[in-house]
Amino acid sequence: MTVEADKTTASTRATGQGGRVALDLAIRYGFLLLLAGLVLFFSVFAEGFAGPRSAVFIFQSVAITGILALGVTFTLVVGGFDLSIGSVATSSMMLAAYMMVVLEQGAGATILACLVMGALIGVVNGILIVRFKVPDLLATLGMMFLLVGLQRIPTEGRSISVGMTLPDGETAAGAFSPAFLTMGRHRFDLFLDDLVPAPVVFLIVIGVLVWCFLELTRHGRLMYAVGSNARAAALTGTNVNGYKVLAYAISGVLASVGGLLLAARLGRGDIASGTNLLLDAVAAALIGFAVLGAAKPNAFGTAMGALFVGILLQGLTMMNAPYYTQDFIKGAVLVVALVFTFALSARRARGGG
């Protein structure tokens, strides 16, 4: 009797362990499997999906949101959130157009001005949060509204294009510098001529830099420490506020890089562009939590998240799905990814503990 009972317990434990291993694998590789499955599915069913050009377009379509998403990742790492990235990017685009078209500056001065603006906005966000104790969501929401208005004041709400009529009735004399436009439009040769657009290279380089910074440097690890337990980090002598402000400043700078690329692609300071940037970038960063079962913000996950959304949208477009179903599916993917992250990882933590 006792022997039999022992046997049953043993066998239950074995299946329990098997289940836990399966769950562990699901959490770890489930998302990447899903990504591979998606690619396979579209390659079979969406004509023209498989191919180098199609792959490049996916990267291109996520390049700018991906860069913004990497910025959000920083603020998520220190336990914050940045809602102002979308409007920082559009402000940077408007500033770039204004510098060149109205103030007749060159590419170098323009890029510098935009990056400085992004950093300044990030620092202001950070100070609002650490010094004035404004909750992160509210501080960056306020900054978002402020920027949406501010970026339109110089031109009285008009888009900035070459040869535009200024509010005082004169015609703008400046033009977009060719070097600046190259940043967004140049295509590098890779196997095929003119294959890889420059923004994709920006995304990959920035992605690798961010990954190295967060995973390999002491500063990156301290940022994670600040995010997981700010008090503990402070007690070990970490400059918590400093790292928080730094995270928002990096987020601002990356957002302004996104805006520069957008301006270079459009060749115009267009007030209607960039409205989706915030939501798409946030979605990519949050989906990134689920990749490799990290359950925390991470650069690789963010890049995969952005890619996932890009592949999904490209495939659906090629299968002629209208845009509202795409929004619906994007939302569904985000919800599923969040379930992956929070519910499954929590169960694993409980089971494992």
Added chain:
Amino acid sequence: MTRTTRRTALGLIAAAFTAATGGIATAQDMPPPFDDPGEVRIALVRYLSTGDFFQAYLSGVERQAEALGVDLRIFDSRQDAALQADMVDQAIALGVDGIIIQHGLTESMREAAQRAVDAGIKVVAFDVNVENAAIPQIEQSDYLLGELALEQAIRDNGTEWDAGYVYVPGIAPLDRRHAAWEDIKAANPGIREVAQMGTLDNPIANSNANQARSVLQANPTISVFFAPYNEFAKGVKIAVDEAGLTPDISIYSADVSTADIAAMREPDSAWKATVATNPAVVGEVSVRALAIMLAGGDPGAQVVVPPTLITQAMLNDMDITNMETLSERLPQFAHADVAMTDWMPLPPR
């Protein structure tokens, strides 16, 4: 794949239907590549898509594509200029035979359009100048739109009147309508513009109503308002009605929607006439121009869809209540005889 076959099937059914009902052409009569229309794939790459006008445009594109039996893909960038350029690349990757670019920004579309042309794809552009000689422009003539409305104003009111004018500079279609206004004023010195106003603040009609109220108060001599955009006209009409000036003022505008028809048909409405191009017809013309190019023809560098004058009297006499009855009862509004060939199948009406 099911989607493709269904579309093809739909197209074939539509073609068969046209043939059965005494239509002009069947697949066999059409020149290559339309002898096998299911194999022809075209893409519509859109910049603007929300609003009555753009929905009607899309329905026109879909109807004409169905009548031809071709496979239509719709790319919708929702006012994201960078995405719209990506979508042209997507369409190229998909291997489409033809692309219709609907609106967009010259700066962002010029290069994408050139890439499509380089890839051997036939391209037409509606209401966006992509600065490419190989790409015909489909246009609704904004100048004619303004001119027809003003000619009606002169027929109704003579050539001696004080006018209020609604205009926002820097918007391309409004600028073209403005040119017609300048020309009419120059030709008729008795027509005096005593006030100019206009804003595109949302909600547009409401913001313009506020401005128009002040203008009417300050300029009691105004008897005609030229408001060459239907949201402007709506705003002016609200102000005129509120000021109790309904019988004294006539409004002339451009564009039309079901709501506008109702406003024009109110008893003693100040809104006397509007001039409009049917967006669905513009959609049909876009597809036909592209089809002509695919068959090796040349639709011309500019394909202009002529506008139709719609007066209050016409609406009342023919009892037109909405866009559908407008198309039914004003045949010139339902079909434009441009970009036509002897083999071109037309959508059933």
